[in-house]
Amino acid sequence: xxxxxxxxxxxxxxxxxxxxxxxxxxxxxxxxxxxxxxxxxxxxxxxxxxxxxxxxxxxxxxxxxxxxxxxxxxxxxxxxxxxxxxxxxxxxxxxxxxxxxxxxxxxxxxxxxxxxxx
Amino acid sequence: xxxxxxxxxxxxxxxxxxxxxxxxxxxxxxxxxxxxxxxxxxxxxxxxxxxxxxxxxxxxxxxxxxxxxxxxxxxxxxxxxxxxxxxxxxxxxxxxxxxxxxxxxxxx
Numbered sequence: 087x088x089x090x091x092x093x094x095x096x097x098x099x100x101x102x103x104x105x106x107x108x109x110x111x112x113x114x115x116x117x118x119x120x121x122x123x124x125x126x127x128x129x130x131x132x133x134x135x136x137x138x139x140x141x142x143x144x145x146x147x148x149x150x151x152x153x154x155x156x157x158x159x160x161x162x163x164x165x166x167x168x169x170x171x172x173x174x175x176x177x178x179x180x181x182x183x184x185x186x187x188x189x190x191x192x193x194x195x196x197x198x199x200x201x202x203x204x
Numbered sequence: 205x206x207x208x209x210x211x212x213x214x215x216x217x218x219x220x221x222x223x224x225x226x227x228x229x230x231x232x233x234x235x236x237x238x239x240x241x242x243x244x245x246x247x248x249x250x251x252x253x254x255x256x257x258x259x260x261x262x263x264x265x266x267x268x269x270x271x272x273x274x275x276x277x278x279x280x281x282x283x284x285x286x287x288x289x290x291x292x293x294x295x296x297x298x299x300x301x302x303x304x305x306x307x308x309x310x311x312x
Contacts, residue, residue: 140300141300143286144284145303145305146300146304146305146306149304149305149306150307152304153305166297168300170267170268170301171300171304172303180310
């Protein structure tokens with residue numbers, strides 16, 4: 087059975103590119119543009135892994151992790167290096183991945199996190 | 205944590221969650237960060253939307269310094285803080301530091 091990944095990213099180009107990379111690697115990808123859309127997916131069709139951008143307009147992607155009703159592996163991405171938010175992400179058990187994201191690095195990390203979960 | 209709502213609602217929220225907060229609790233009367241670094245506990249910042257640029261920068265520097273222990277920060281605001289970010293009057297970096305979790309409270 088395919089592992090399902092929720093991708094939350096408000097930049098359309100980044101969202102499309104990451105979706106393609108993940109789908110080509112064999113994952114089922116649900117792509118959302120916002121924290122609100124992401125929260126709906128988390129509640130109604132929980133994925134196996136979450137990849138979320140940090141700065142999502144008025145919202146912080148960490149809210150998806152902090153407010154989730156169940157714990158799932160998560161990767162937090164950002165183009166703005168930030169040691170405070172990196173520490174916050176770790177506090178929530180998430181892995182911090184700064185942009186630009188290398189496809190190979192992302193896929194290795196996704197595989198590792200899904201294997202740990204299994 | 206960012207808590208948005210009218211003054212009485214945010215006061216009631218703080219009163220309700222106080223037993224669950226890390227102690228000691230620091231509540232400065234202005235946006236100016238304390239002259240000492242708490243070892244651990246909770247910092248409550250009232251009216252963070254009224255903080256001036258210099259105070260925001262000072263607060264941002266304080267947040268980005270390493271601290272001993274873990275300090276929980278609760279920022280209270282009556283306005284939509286992101287509107288101030290978009291208007292250029294509130295530091296974006298500081299906004300995302302404060303807005304890790306967000307609650308909106310309303311008056312009864």
